[in-house]
Amino acid sequence: MKTIIISLKIFLFFTVLTGIIYPLLVTGVAQALFPTKANGSMVNRDNKNIGSELIGQQFDSTIYFTPRPSAISYNPLPSGGSNYGLTNSKLKQLVGERKKHFIEFNQLDSLTEIPDEMLFASASGLDPHISKQSALLQVNRIANARNFGVAQKQQLIACINRLTEKPQILVLGEERLNVLLLNLELDKLK
Amino acid sequence: MTLLDFIQVILYFSLLIGLTPILGNYMFKVFSGHNHIMKPVFGWLEKLTYRFIGTNPDEETNWKSYFFALLAFNFIGFIFLFLIQLFQAYLPINPTHLGNVSWHSAFNTAVSFVTNTNWQGYAGETTLSYFVQMIGLTVQNFVSAATGIAVLLVIIRGISRKTTDKLGNFWTDLTRSILYVLLPLSILFSVVLVGQGVVQNFKTYETVQTLQGAEQVIPMGPAASQIAIKQLGTNGGGFFNTNSAHPFENPTPISNFLEMLLILLIPAALTFTYGKMVGSVRQGWTVFSAMLILLVAGLSISLYAEYSSNPVFGHLSLMEGKETRFGITNSVLWSTSTTAASNGSVNVMHDSLSPLAGMVAMLNIMLGEVIFGGVGAGLYGMIIFIILTVFIAGLMVGRTPEYLGKKIEAFEVQMAIIAILAPSVVILLFSAWASVSSYGLSSLNNAGAHGFSEILYAFSSAAGNNGSAFAGLNANTVFYNLTLGLGMLIGRFGVIIPVLAIAGSMAKKKTIPPSAGTFQTDNWLFVGLLIAVILILGGLTFFPALSLGPVIEHLLMNNGITF
Known part of the structure; x- marks a missing residue:
């Protein structure tokens, strides 16, 4: 019986310490040091939040860069991948369809090599990034849809180069490009 | 694989090996009751704990009493976690108004977090309130890991002591593990993770109009504080459904590298602590070497499988269920580490791994979770x-x-x-x-x-x-x-x-x-x-x-x- 009472007391003690004080302390420090990041790295345009820099958005219009395929169509509630195994025929079929669609949508030559991330759905369904190559393949289609001249197209390519993120501290992770930030810059090219 | 891929893998293992004696020696001091650098910081909290629960920290028991204390404590944790899920809708800190959890899911999740499994039968962002995530899950992340360390300390004492039946005091072992090891590291790393973009707030989910004019609801919450301990305590239960693949849970390659390092940090360091406690550092390194060899062997097979071409997809990189910012190497390094240690957090969907990489993940678990394994448990x-x-x-x-x-x-x-x-x-x-x-x-x-x-x-x-x-x-x-x-x-x-x-x-x-x-x-x-x-x-x-x-x-x- 004594053991049970001690158990209850110590459970209460650690619940308060690690379940209440600890998260509140971290929240306090985080909000003081990194307020934007702690609150979701929201992106603001015309005084309105239009999304989070970290959470991918659905783009299927011809005037925007399109993101990776997503098993949840970029609806974050809840996040999710396809969970298809490699021997799942649905996956094989989807990859074929995505390849065909990407080529037709971007008016590319049928033999163009499509970067792999555009053929496969991401793990979270919210992957905010694509590769630089995938962005470059979309430039002509966007320039046509937006009636861009040569100068604007050059600006757009410069934009892609500028926004491409290198591996962190030179070695960690992959080179990548944030689709939402890129599309925001795209809207600024008038 | 490119040169950069190899550098990342080598960096990972170098840091792991380098940190093992440092943290291992520190934990030796903590668990042997010696003086150490956290004593001036949290020593008063340790004394306060013993005074609050009314025990003498130096009073030791035999293994049966020790087990009874462990069981009673775990059982209370289970009941509490089970109940707060069942009645979640009536409890506070639930800004998104999530409903009560079904009895069988609540049972599963309660068992899962008490046993340090942290299987996610539920989707965090659409099932559990901030209250349950903090006061239920975060607490169990700490205490289930500390329970694992406590059991390890008992077997070490069994080996190193002679002709006695006194094997330690569960409350003391639990308290020291939490106050001096898990809590300080969690505070440090949760703040670092927020610096990379992990969310930590109590806001309600934010509805935005996307650039293309659609509506998107963005989940929020006190995630970083839970993620740090979920990685450190080989827990692995994510704040969000897709765990550390979710950009709010693991936003950058740096956060990924750190979270991945935290998976193995304590289990690896404990081998050094073990060596010190049984009086031969060599014994500790022997165990460490066996674990490391098995881990590297598994990793090699997985990397080979993921980088091989196959007749179904030809030479395509197998990016299904993987995130662009991590690429294949970081995904496979994680899938191997998280299954070798009984962590279970993921940054890649294991279901979509190539068959052999998926098999390595499965086999790491089947071998008994001893390749570093869970905190203490491994x-x-x-x-x-x-x-x-x-x-x-x-x-x-x-x-x-x-x-x-x-x-x-x-x-x-x-x-x-x-x-x-x-x-x-x-x-x-x-x-x-x-x-x-x-x-x-x-x-x-x-x-x-x-x-x-x-x-x-x-x-x-x-x-x-x-x-x-x-x-x-x-x-x-x-x-x-x-x-x-x-x-x-x-x-x-x-x-x-x-x-x-x-x-x-x-x-x-x-x-x-x-x-x-x-x-x-x-x-x-x-x-x-x-x-x-x-x-x-x-x-x-x-x-x-x-x-x-x-x-x-x-x-x-x-x-x-x-x-």
Whole structure:
């Protein structure tokens, strides 16, 4: 019986310490040091939040860069991948369809090599990034849809180069490009 | 693989090896009651804990009383977590107004977090309130990890003490693990993670109008504080459904590298602590080497499988279920580490891994979660294999087996066998049951051999207290919630009880001084023997099941066959 009472007391003690004080302390420090990041790295345009820099958005219009395929169509509630195994025929079929669609949508030559991330759905369904190559393949289609001249197209390519993120501290992770930030810059090219 | 890929892998292992003696030595000081750098910071909190619960920290008990304290404490944790989920809707800090959790899912999640499994049968962002995530899950992340360390300390004392039945004080071990190891590291790393973009707030979910004019609801919450401890305590239960693949849970390559390092940090360092506590640092490094070799072997097979071309997708990089910012190498390094340690957090969807990489993940779990393994749990599991290895070596040379001066006799070997059999029975019998029943099969997301793999993985994950999944399997059903929950309990306590019993039996024995005939347990020969015993036992037990799942899937894929 004594053991049970001690158990209850110590459970209460650690619940308060690690379940209440600890998260509140971290929240306090985080909000003081990194307020934007702690609150979701929201992106603001015309005084309105239009999304989070970290959470991918659905783009299927011809005037925007399109993101990776997503098993949840970029609806974050809840996040999710396809969970298809490699021997799942649905996956094989989807990859074929995505390849065909990407080529037709971007008016590319049928033999163009499509970067792999555009053929496969991401793990979270919210992957905010694509590769630089995938962005470059979309430039002509966007320039046509937006009636861009040569100068604007050059600006757009410069934009892609500028926004491409290198591996962190030179070695960690992959080179990548944030689709939402890129599309925001795209809207600024008038 | 490119040069950068290799550099990242080498950097990872260098840091792991470099930090092992530093943290290991620190934990040695903490658990031996010596002075250490956190004592001035949290010493008062330790004293306050003992005063509040009214115990004498130096009063030690035998293994049975120790186990009773552990069990009572875990049971209360289970009841509390179960109830707050059932009545979530009536409790505070629920800005998104999530409803009550179903009884079977609440049971599964409560068992899962108490046993340090942290299987996610639920989707965090649409199921659990901030209240449950903090006061329920975060707390269990701390105390279940500390429970693992406590059990490890008991078996170490059993080996290093002689002719006594006093094996420590559960409350003291629990308190020191939390205050001096888990809490300071969690505070440090949660702030660092927020600096990379992990969210930490109490806001309600934010609805935005996207650039293209659609509506998107962005989940929020106190995530960083939970993620730091979920990685450190080999817990692995994510704040969000897709765990550390979610950009809010793991936003950058740096956050990814740190979270991945935290998976193995404490289990690796504990091998050094072990060496110090039994009086021979070499013994610690011997265990560390065996673990590292198994990990690197698994990683090599996985990387090979993921970078190979196959007839189904040709030379395409297999990016299904992977995030652009991590790429293939970081995804596979994580999938191998998280299953070797019984962490179970994921940054890649294991269901979509190539068959051999998925098999390595599964096998890491099946081998008993001893390749670094869970915090505390990995090493006490490894000690079971050491006992068995010493026993087999003793049979071969015809001497009474002994380990660190303690005779290994029938009782220890019997208990070791129980500890090894308990999780294996769960994996094989429950998988067999699920794969011949309609309620088991109706949850599958994939057909053919891969479907069987989904089931086999689920029960391996439960019995190994890992928590990762082939997540296509819809495990949030009455059948899976209950059987997996039961599997986790057997996998946890079916090992803890024999380990504590062995500790009790060994502590009573005299220590024999080493002689010329003593079988050495701190050299490469022993590392080789230990690895062989682990692989042979695991292979004999699971090869038939694996050949029905990932092995045949690999062969079929190489013939271009899909289902």
